[in-house]
Amino acid sequence: MNRLKGLLAGLALCASAATASADGDLAIYNWGNYTSPELVKKFEDTYKVKVTVTDYDSNDTALAKVRAGGHGFDIVVPSANFVPIWIKEGLLLEARPDQMENFKNVDPRWIDVPWDPGRHYTVPWQWFLTGVVVDTAVYKGDINTTAIWLDPPPELVGKVDVTPEMNEVMYAAIRYMGGKWCTDDKALLKKVRDKLREAKPKWLAMDYEIVEKFAKKDYAGALYWNGAAFRAREQNPNVRFGYPKEGFPYGMDSVAILKDAKNVENAKLFMNFIMAPENAALISNFATYANGIMGSEKFMKPELKDAPELSVPAEFQKAGEWITTCPPEVNEVYSKIWKDLLK
Amino acid sequence: MSGRASVFSVKAQTGFGTISIACFFALYLPIVILVFFAFNGAGSQGTWGGFSLRWFQVAWQNQQIQDASWRSLQLAAIAATLATLMATPAALATTRTWAYRGLTFKFALLNLPLIVPEIVTAVALLAVFARIKVWTGYTGIGYLIVAHTAFCIPFAYLPLRARLDGMDLSLETAATDLYANPWNTFRYVTLPLLWPGIFAGFTLAFVISLDDVVITEFVKSGGQETLPTYMLGQLRRFVTPEINAAATGFLALSVLAVTASYFISRKRK
Numbered sequence: 254m255n256r257l258k259g260l261l262a263g264l265a266l267c268a269s270a271a272t273a274s275a276d277g278d279l280a281i282y283n284w285g286n287y288t289s290p291e292l293v294k295k296f297e298d299t300y301k302v303k304v305t306v307t308d309y310d311s312n313d314t315a316l317a318k319v320r321a322g323g324h325g326f327d328i329v330v331p332s333a334n335f336v337p338i339w340i341k342e343g344l345l346l347e348a349r350p351d352q353m354e355n356f357k358n359v360d361p362r363w364i365d366v367p368w369d370p371g372r373h374y375t376v377p378w379q380w381f382l383t384g385v386v387v388d389t390a391v392y393k394g395d396i397n398t399t400a401i402w403l404d405p406p407p408e409l410v411g412k413v414d415v416t417p418e419m420n421e422v423m424y425a426a427i428r429y430m431g432g433k434w435c436t437d438d439k440a441l442l443k444k445v446r447d448k449l450r451e452a453k454p455k456w457l458a459m460d461y462e463i464v465e466k467f468a469k470k471d472y473a474g475a476l477y478w479n480g481a482a483f484r485a486r487e488q489n490p491n492v493r494f495g496y497p498k499e500g501f502p503y504g505m506d507s508v509a510i511l512k513d514a515k516n517v518e519n520a521k522l523f524m525n526f527i528m529a530p531e532n533a534a535l536i537s538n539f540a541t542y543a544n545g546i547m548g549s550e551k552f553m554k555p556e557l558k559d560a561p562e563l564s565v566p567a568e569f570q571k572a573g574e575w576i577t578t579c580p581p582e583v584n585e586v587y588s589k590i591w592k593d594l595l596k
Numbered sequence: 597m598s599g600r601a602s603v604f605s606v607k608a609q610t611g612f613g614t615i616s617i618a619c620f621f622a623l624y625l626p627i628v629i630l631v632f633f634a635f636n637g638a639g640s641q642g643t644w645g646g647f648s649l650r651w652f653q654v655a656w657q658n659q660q661i662q663d664a665s666w667r668s669l670q671l672a673a674i675a676a677t678l679a680t681l682m683a684t685p686a687a688l689a690t691t692r693t694w695a696y697r698g699l700t701f702k703f704a705l706l707n708l709p710l711i712v713p714e715i716v717t718a719v720a721l722l723a724v725f726a727r728i729k730v731w732t733g734y735t736g737i738g739y740l741i742v743a744h745t746a747f748c749i750p751f752a753y754l755p756l757r758a759r760l761d762g763m764d765l766s767l768e769t770a771a772t773d774l775y776a777n778p779w780n781t782f783r784y785v786t787l788p789l790l791w792p793g794i795f796a797g798f799t800l801a802f803v804i805s806l807d808d809v810v811i812t813e814f815v816k817s818g819g820q821e822t823l824p825t826y827m828l829g830q831l832r833r834f835v836t837p838e839i840n841a842a843a844t845g846f847l848a849l850s851v852l853a854v855t856a857s858y859f860i861s862r863k864r865k
Binding site: 280282284285286290305306307308309310314317318321322323324325326465468469 | 643659719723725727729730735816817819820821825829830831
């Protein structure tokens with residue numbers, strides 16, 4: 254009997270210990286090498302919360318694990334085109350960050366996004382865009398155009414790299430030919446295909462990783478992300494990032510709270526925490542992309558603060574758009590054109 | 597006689613040398629390049645910036661790499677021990693017996709993890725463990741131990757079985773003839789002879805667990821990064837030679853384990 258009592262007392266102790274520690278926990282599930290350790294440390298010290306960070310390598314992995322349940326995570330950071338899937342499947346908590354204290358710091362440009370209008374579920378983590386990267390020592394003309402890689406000037410022929418991402422390439426090519434994203438206009442898509450076919454022999458590669466190649470001057474032009482262009486300029490001061498006036502796609506990863514999160518209060522604290530400019534700056538300092546919180550530039554590393562790659566000039570802001578998920582039948586046509594291009 | 601044998605030998609076929617050299621290149625060149633750039637002084641995987649141990653130092657001081665490596669080693673040690681403990685009786689039971697109906701089936705069943713694609717096991721485990729996690733609320737390292745033990749069993753089993761097949765049964769028969777009971781026969785005759793097989797099985801299982809990515813990625817809960825899944829997570833952003841350095845350390849460990857296993861299993865033949 255006594256033994257039983259002891260056992261029960263022990264169990265009770267375990268249970269209470271479990272809940273006690275649960276009060277001070279936060280489990281973040283984020284892309285690998287993406288969460289600033291400094292930010293985590295500061296959050297832990299401010300709120301006396303123990304944070305664990307776990308990595309994923311793709312939107313699909315994260316979705317699969319959370320969908321299965323029992324994952325034990327509180328926070329996830331999906332990409333913009335995946336957020337609607339998370340919401341539709343009921344995986345996210347409607348945390349209403351738009352009613353939080355620090356929401357006033359969010360740049361109005363990133364509030365009414367089509368994938369979470371008014372920000373009822375998500376808070377910006379980092380945003381980026383795909384544009385053109387040019388070595389201005391090689392080519393001195395206008396760089397704010399998709400022509401850099403679709404109609405390369407003679408100086409750039411044979412020195413162009415194009416990112417091997419279907420959506421980014423198709424988006425830029427369709428807008429360049431005067432179409433809208435997700436168009437199923439056969440005549441226009443035929444022109445897009447022919448343009449891509451015609452341009453490909455003038456490229457050097459379709460590869461990831463441009464920083465080193467711009468440093469070694471192997472590449473002089475590219476279709477790539479702005480954060481990488483920033484790092485390329487650090488290695489080769491002649492590198493500039495251009496915002497294609499014909500149209501360019503935005504991307505963003507956003508912080509959301511999972512519906513079955515165990516530490517909802519801490520997760521909400523974290524959401525509010527990263528909307529403070531001095532904390533958002535830590536995110537950018539670590540991963541070198543812009544964060545979408547006004548006033549955070551003041552707290553950024555000097556080389557990042559004034560980086561032209563991270564702030565879109567007013568005259569080009571209208572050309573930027575979100576890549577949405579196209580209907581399957583449209584996507585199939587795009588895939589065909591893409592496969593044809595890769596051949 | 598010997599001339600004839602060499603004509604029919606595979607080695608005498610035209611193109612044998614070329615094909616084997618091509619195979620060795622495809623297998624080892626990427627690894628050589630990976631190790632080479634671990635010693636790169638520059639921060640890139642493509643441009644050589646002089647010999648340096650800088651990235652080894654960076655990797656060594658990285659708290660995340662430390663945690664992940666330590667977890668990987670613990671997990672591999674526990675899973676390999678459990679797998680060997682289970683594979684040893686299984687190997688004894690499937691070799692020290694007369695052939696009977698269903699023996700081949702049992703053998704196939706034991707080695708199923710070798711045949712089932714890893715991603716299938718991973719998705720299946722994800723679904724099952726998720727249920728259990730919801731029911732029990734337990735999200736500890738136990739799931740990874742169970743999963744790793746399960747796919748390590750055939751790797752521990754095969755060297756053991758090979759060893760048992762090669763062992764002279766007459767020694768055990770002699771022990772029994774001399775009135776040793778089954779336990780003493782096992783303890784004083786079979787086990788000492790089997791030891792190299794057990795060790796080989798253990799190290800193989802250890803290395804397999806250490807290297808696993810797919811199943812771990814699907815089964816891991818919060819804060820349970822192993823070194824391979826940590827390295828996978830780095831890929832979305834720029835990869836520095838730090839990863840090469842960590843990979844080189846891991847490679848050295850694996851090679852060491854396999855070499856040790858090879859020498860120990862040879863020694864007692």
